[in-house]
Amino acid sequence: MGEGRLGIGFIGSGFNSRFHLQAFQAVRDADVLGVWSPSAKHAEETAALARRLDVGRAKAFPSIAQLVADPAIDAVWLCGPNFARVANVEEIADTIARGKGELKGIACEKPLARNVAEAKRVAALVTEAGIAHGYLENQAFAPAITQGRAITWARGASLTGRPYLARAAEEHSGPHTPWFWRGELQGGGVLNDMMCHSALVVRHLLTKPGAPSSSVRPARVTGHIASLKWTRPEYAKRLQQLMGKDVDYAKAPAEDFASVMIEFAAEDGATVLGEATTSWSFVGPGLRLSAELLGPEYSMAWNSLDSGLQLFFSRAVKGKAGEDLVEKQNAEIGLMPVVAGEPAVYGYEAEDRHFVRAFLKGEPPELTFDDGVEVVKLLMTAYMSAEQGKTLEFPPKGLETFVPAVAKGTWRP
Numbered sequence: 001m002g003e004g005r006l007g008i009g010f011i012g013s014g015f016n017s018r019f020h021l022q023a024f025q026a027v028r029d030a031d032v033l034g035v036w037s038p039s040a041k042h043a044e045e046t047a048a049l050a051r052r053l054d055v056g057r058a059k060a061f062p063s064i065a066q067l068v069a070d071p072a073i074d075a076v077w078l079c080g081p082n083f084a085r086v087a088n089v090e091e092i093a094d095t096i097a098r099g100k101g102e103l104k105g106i107a108c109e110k111p112l113a114r115n116v117a118e119a120k121r122v123a124a125l126v127t128e129a130g131i132a133h134g135y136l137e138n139q140a141f142a143p144a145i146t147q148g149r150a151i152t153w154a155r156g157a158s159l160t161g162r163p164y165l166a167r168a169a170e171e172h173s174g175p176h177t178p179w180f181w182r183g184e185l186q187g188g189g190v191l192n193d194m195m196c197h198s199a200l201v202v203r204h205l206l207t208k209p210g211a212p213s214s215s216v217r218p219a220r221v222t223g224h225i226a227s228l229k230w231t232r233p234e235y236a237k238r239l240q241q242l243m244g245k246d247v248d249y250a251k252a253p254a255e256d257f258a259s260v261m262i263e264f265a266a267e268d269g270a271t272v273l274g275e276a277t278t279s280w281s282f283v284g285p286g287l288r289l290s291a292e293l294l295g296p297e298y299s300m301a302w303n304s305l306d307s308g309l310q311l312f313f314s315r316a317v318k319g320k321a322g323e324d325l326v327e328k329q330n331a332e333i334g335l336m337p338v339v340a341g342e343p344a345v346y347g348y349e350a351e352d353r354h355f356v357r358a359f360l361k362g363e364p365p366e367l368t369f370d371d372g373v374e375v376v377k378l379l380m381t382a383y384m385s386a387e388q389g390k391t392l393e394f395p396p397k398g399l400e401t402f403v404p405a406v407a408k409g410t411w412r413p
């Protein structure tokens with residue numbers, strides 16, 4: 001590893017880590033040098049993938065402490081499951097407190113934690129350890145969002161007034177692995193899993209480039225959750241067959257659809273709105289990300305499935321099921337969009353490049369754990385609103401200790 005390069009260790013070896021590894025092919029000043037996973041086999045496989053992609057001479061580590069203690073590891077990308085987040089960060093912080101390792105930074109995948117208490121614990125541990133921190137929200141770095149926001153504000157807002165409505169949605173047919181489906185492990189259902197993206201994106205779009213996110217302050221939140229598909233008896237049975245006996249949506253469901261309306265108070269006195277939806281019950285070609293920003297005389301719109309590349313396969317083409325056309329792919333025949341270069345389109349490349357350079361330069365990144373805590377507060381407020389059936393002032397009383405009914409296993413749609 002040469003001068004001016006960041007040695008990175010991954011905690012976690014799942015789908016998300018693999019997306020980041022692909023993205024690091026476009027990051028010039030970092031090397032992926034280590035992987036830890038609770039599964040030694042998976043850690044070895046992920047390290048081998050890093051070497052195969054030529055993003056670093058990665059090796060598997062037997063513990064988080066040993067990964068952090070390795071002098072070649074300068075920063076950690078925390079990509080493990082939600083239920084392990086606090087324990088993972090505690091081991092990192094303990095290793096540093098004992099003087100066994102040093103880190104220039106830690107970047108954590110969304111959501112920061114399962115609830116506000118856990119999120120604040122994670123942020124406090126990292127702050128007390130003196131580690132620079134970054135919150136990995138790829139969609140804020142998606143080229144369409146970045147460029148669309150910049151041009152909309154520079155041309156439209158500067159001449160005719162600030163935008164007043166942002167919309168964002170993330171929709172697909174359901175997660176890859178069982179723990180995502182289990183409310184007690186994941187912290188909820190699709191609201192916790194994916195609204196963390198959309199809630200931040202609408203606020204990001206409504207915030208003037210260069211201004212702090214605090215210039216657009218959440219004031220009121222209205223949330224709604226539902227199970228539209230996966231509690232239907234035939235689909236609950238199918239889900240259990242796919243994900244195992246512990247995923248039982250006949251007895252312990254999580255929401256597969258969520259919506260939230262956030263009323264923001266802008267620093268100029270304006271009231272602006274963010275409208276976001278997320279779904280595990282969307283059946284289309286595959287993952288669909290979308291966003292809109294509307295103002296007095298302008299609008300922008302993005303749909304990730306409007307990719308510019310389409311393929312058609314007749315009924316005679318009977319290939320294997322896969323995800324070679326688009327993430328969460330649902331079909332292999334007919335007219336299908338192809339999202340070429342998904343790590344770039346979804347924002348992973350620009351995100352990883354940004355955090356690497358921030359840590360190398362010792363500069364604060366655009367998104368920190370403070371932003372991650374704020375997102376979790378919005379998610380928990382949306383759950384509270386959905387449970388109470390009313391709009392809530394932000395932040396509501398009891399937010400610090402609130403745990404959604406979905407996460408407790410007591411929610412019934």
